[in-house]
Amino acid sequence: MELEKILYEKFSYTQFRKGQKEIIQSILNEKDTLALLPTGTGKSLCYQLPGYLMKGMVLIISPLLSLMQDQVEQMKIRGEKRVVAINSFLTREERRSVLQNVHKYKFIYISPELIQNDFIFKKIKSVPVSLLVIDEAHCISQWGYDFRPDYLELGRIRRELGNPVTLALTATAREDVQNDIKKFLHMENAEEYINSVDRPNIALQVIKVRDYQTKKQHLFELVKQLTGPGILYFSSKKLANEVAKELNERSLGPAAAYHSGIDQEMRILLQQQFLYDELKIMCATSAFGMGVNKENVRYIIHFHPPINLESYLQEIGRAGRDGEKSIAVMLYADDDIFLQQQLLESEYPSDIQIDHFSRIQRLKNFLNNIDGNVPEKTAVPEGYTEVQWRLLWKFYINSKDENDFKRKLRSFIDERLAIKKVKLQEITDWIEYEGCRRERLLMSFQETKRERHDNCCDNCGLDLSCYQQANALKKQVLPINWRHRLAELFSIEMEI
Amino acid sequence: MNYFYALILYCIYQFKGERSIKAVQYLLTGKKSTQTLQDAVWYSLQHLYSVYPEMDADAFIDTVKKLEKTGSIVISDKTVTLTDSGKKVLSELMSGYPIPDHLNGWQFHKIEQLFWQRLTLLIQILTNWAYSETKFIPVVRDYPIQNWVKRWLGEKRQIYNKKQLSLRLYHELFTIFEICEQNRENPDYIVARFTGYQKPGYTSTQIAKQAAVDETYYLLAFRSCLHFMIKTIWHERGEFPILSSLLADRKSPWTLTSSSWETYKFLKYGKNVEEIAKFRKLKKSTIEDHIVEIALLDPAFSIKTYVKPETQKRITEAVNLLHTRKLKTIKDYLTDIDYFSIRLVLSKMNDKKDV
Ligand SMILES: [Zn+2]
Numbered sequence: 001m002e003l004e005k006i007l008y009e010k011f012s013y014t015q016f017r018k019g020q021k022e023i024i025q026s027i028l029n030e031k032d033t034l035a036l037l038p039t040g041t042g043k044s045l046c047y048q049l050p051g052y053l054m055k056g057m058v059l060i061i062s063p064l065l066s067l068m069q070d071q072v073e074q075m076k077i078r079g080e081k082r083v084v085a086i087n088s089f090l091t092r093e094e095r096r097s098v099l100q101n102v103h104k105y106k107f108i109y110i111s112p113e114l115i116q117n118d119f120i121f122k123k124i125k126s127v128p129v130s131l132l133v134i135d136e137a138h139c140i141s142q143w144g145y146d147f148r149p150d151y152l153e154l155g156r157i158r159r160e161l162g163n164p165v166t167l168a169l170t171a172t173a174r175e176d177v178q179n180d181i182k183k184f185l186h187m188e189n190a191e192e193y194i195n196s197v198d199r200p201n202i203a204l205q206v207i208k209v210r211d212y213q214t215k216k217q218h219l220f221e222l223v224k225q226l227t228g229p230g231i232l233y234f235s236s237k238k239l240a241n242e243v244a245k246e247l248n249e250r251s252l253g254p255a256a257a258y259h260s261g262i263d264q265e266m267r268i269l270l271q272q273q274f275l276y277d278e279l280k281i282m283c284a285t286s287a288f289g290m291g292v293n294k295e296n297v298r299y300i301i302h303f304h305p306p307i308n309l310e311s312y313l314q315e316i317g318r319a320g321r322d323g324e325k326s327i328a329v330m331l332y333a334d335d336d337i338f339l340q341q342q343l344l345e346s347e348y349p350s351d352i353q354i355d356h357f358s359r360i361q362r363l364k365n366f367l368n369n370i371d372g373n374v375p376e377k378t379a380v381p382e383g384y385t386e387v388q389w390r391l392l393w394k395f396y397i398n399s400k401d402e403n404d405f406k407r408k409l410r411s412f413i414d415e416r417l418a419i420k421k422v423k424l425q426e427i428t429d430w431i432e433y434e435g436c437r438r439e440r441l442l443m444s445f446q447e448t449k450r451e452r453h454d455n456c457c458d459n460c461g462l463d464l465s466c467y468q469q470a471n472a473l474k475k476q477v478l479p480i481n482w483r484h485r486l487a488e489l490f491s492i493e494m495e496i
Numbered sequence: 497m498n499y500f501y502a503l504i505l506y507c508i509y510q511f512k513g514e515r516s517i518k519a520v521q522y523l524l525t526g527k528k529s530t531q532t533l534q535d536a537v538w539y540s541l542q543h544l545y546s547v548y549p550e551m552d553a554d555a556f557i558d559t560v561k562k563l564e565k566t567g568s569i570v571i572s573d574k575t576v577t578l579t580d581s582g583k584k585v586l587s588e589l590m591s592g593y594p595i596p597d598h599l600n601g602w603q604f605h606k607i608e609q610l611f612w613q614r615l616t617l618l619i620q621i622l623t624n625w626a627y628s629e630t631k632f633i634p635v636v637r638d639y640p641i642q643n644w645v646k647r648w649l650g651e652k653r654q655i656y657n658k659k660q661l662s663l664r665l666y667h668e669l670f671t672i673f674e675i676c677e678q679n680r681e682n683p684d685y686i687v688a689r690f691t692g693y694q695k696p697g698y699t700s701t702q703i704a705k706q707a708a709v710d711e712t713y714y715l716l717a718f719r720s721c722l723h724f725m726i727k728t729i730w731h732e733r734g735e736f737p738i739l740s741s742l743l744a745d746r747k748s749p750w751t752l753t754s755s756s757w758e759t760y761k762f763l764k765y766g767k768n769v770e771e772i773a774k775f776r777k778l779k780k781s782t783i784e785d786h787i788v789e790i791a792l793l794d795p796a797f798s799i800k801t802y803v804k805p806e807t808q809k810r811i812t813e814a815v816n817l818l819h820t821r822k823l824k825t826i827k828d829y830l831t832d833i834d835y836f837s838i839r840l841v842l843s844k845m846n847d848k849k850d851v
Pocket residue numbers: 435436437438439456457458459460
């Protein structure tokens with residue numbers, strides 16, 4: 001068939017990666033499809049390519065704002081103009097203009113929250129949707145590590161769109177989660193393409209250390225030895241900043257911190273520097289999209305373990321996209337687990353926040369009753385995270401009264417925390433495991449390890465020499481001189 | 497050097513112990529409230545209005561706590577005061593690094609971002625074109641800016657070819673940066689952030705480190721140089737046709753909140769405060785806030801209609817006599833004059849920093 005031709009014309013690739021073609025064919029045969037591709041193996045291509053062979057629009061529902069932005073940006077660079085993301089980055093004006101011209105777009109990305117907005121949904125419904133894509137579909141399952149109540153509405157959305165061909169993408173192959181996806185999206189007869197989450201070219205290593213100080217020493221030692229470029233993951237922005245600074249001071253860089261606290265323009269500059277190998281090390285926080293598809297990341301170091309194995313897989317998946325040998329090292333101290341527990345809890349609104357929120361709403365209602373306004377969600381105020389604020393509102397709007405609101409929200413939080421603690425235990429068990437780490441990792445995704453290969457994990461035995469750098473050349477950073485740099489940027493020959 | 501300390505201490509010093517610590521934060525991050533605008537004008541802090549929008553709220557609180565602990569400031573219920581030792585710290589921190597000369601947040605905070613984003617994106621596009629590269633990740637993600645630059649390029653391409661356009665921009669930049677240098681501004685701070693063909697710009701953290709200055713100081717110096725550029729370009733459009741056309745769609749640098757605009761329109765139709773309040777279903781005091789905001793921001797707005805000249809004179813005298821901008825103190829002295837009149841007069845009483 002001519003799939004390869006389109007692949008080359010639109011994406012400049014000469015061949016498909018493992019697993020992609022089957023999924024694309026299933027979609028083109030108008031089959032609902034449930035697919036799992038490991039992180040870093042090109043899942044967006046699985047819906048973008050069929051989009052070019054289908055008449056109507058491709059509607060992609062994705063919960064990750066920064067990832068959505070990156071996708072749109074990359075499609076635009078490829079020359080696709082008919083793509084847009086409807087999210088909070090758009091101004092009111094832009095959103096209106098996009099919705100008025102909705103028929104002009106081929107690919108629309110939207111968050112699960114916004115698709116439920118009646119006005120927006122009506123506009124989108126006015127255009128035939130050929131393919132509905134549910135990204136991160138595991139968010140629909142209460143058993144998943146990342147349950148989002150908004151996802152439960154997607155079954156209805158799908159029905160109201162006239163049940164278009166649907167592709168559900170998931171990061172986990174666990175059966176309970178898969179069953180939930182099929183059930184709630186009403187796609188019981190979906191074709192399933194579950195690829196192994198294993199990335200055999202990434203070696204796995206856990207280094208147990210006594211305390212924070214020793215951990216830092218290990219980190220610097222590793223960075224000194226390993227061949228870059230690399231990504232370091234931290235659980236706090238502050239630490240990411242500190243370590244980046246210290247790496248530079250020790251001339252182990254160039255390194256930079258990269259997280260949501262860095263403003264957008266600087267983030268783009270850092271992405272580019274990393275892409276062009278001007279930056280050797282990124283000090284990142286978890287769950288924050290890196291923006292660029294960098295193929296040659298050689299190592300990932302976790303300074304703190306992530307809160308579940310799914311996130312771990314996602315994060316190490318940034319290494320070795322070119323298929324070359326790479327390594328993922330996790331540094332672990334015993335008390336890390338308490339830190340992670342705290343992190344889990346802080347994700348949700350605390351009792352104090354719930355009370356505070358209720359108090360404010362009570363006051364507002366009192367004022368509003370005078371002119372009969374309906375409560376309206378306001379911007380995230382100081383002291384709340386985006387997630388906390390969204391949850392508070394979601395439950396507030398769907399509750400009868402204040403007591404109902406508090407009860408429902410608290411029981412929801414308790415339930416979620418219970419599941420997350422199980423997940424945390426799972427990763428702790430994995431860290432403590434003394435057998436093959438890959439086998440154990442795959443087992444928890446209900447897979448069995450297929451083949452044996454060298455440099456599998458520290459418990460199977462690792463030959464670290466292939467990840468170590470021969471005296472790498474240090475990039476010399478020259479002082480800035482505006483006359484030189486300006487001439488250089490504009491390709492002007494300077495007289496010396 | 498910790499210039500963040502200096503910046504906070506300086507604001508507290510200017511506030512003369514009459515304002516709260518929150519007021520410092522709001523001023524530096526450019527909160528759009530009548531209160532903050534008032535603070536900026538009444539305490540001669542316009543140049544620092546909105547000069548640090550990227551300030552991290554937690555870092556601010558940490559720093560304030562440190563300053564309190566070391567006895568540089570005293571925080572009471574509603575106000576913050578600089579102590580004698582605080583004054584010493586301030587003058588030490590600022591020696592050698594005074595607040596950059598051309599910083600003028602009041603005037604330029606609204607357009608500096610726009611100007612910067614258009615300029616840096618334009619340079620990226622032109623320098624990529626020079627290598628026939630059309631596929632690259634734009635440094636500015638904001639779609640209105642991207643569209644604007646595309647349109648702008650479309651218009652200019654009818655007059656110049658790519659090479660001419662690029663060369664002209666280069667010469668204008670070279671000229672303006674030389675002028676910047678002659679005026680004690682450092683163009684390195686700006687040029688290092690430009691992105692070109694396969695040459696990503698440097699971040700503020702990286703530039704500050706290389707220049708061996710504190711990052712807060714770098715950000716202020718960057719803005720100061722940018723403000724100076726905008727001011728110069730604005731005045732000498734003939735000299736800088738390319739650069740000035742980046743701001744051609746901007747008539748006036750001052751902007752009101754949309755609600756105040758609404759009030760302003762009613763005022764221009766000759767409606768009075770009561771009528772506007774009734775029509776817009778707002779409180780009278782809200783409309784008065786709007787009028788104070790208009791008086792603060794529009795230099796052409798006259799307060800004659802609201803405050804009689806002899807009342808204006810009495811208020812001015814009281815302020816000078818009492819050496820304060822504290823409303824309550826002034827009001828206690830002038831018992832027969834209302835708060836609204838005092839606020840209006842204060843809004844016009846300042847050493848204005850106009851272009
Ligand atoms: Zn193994």
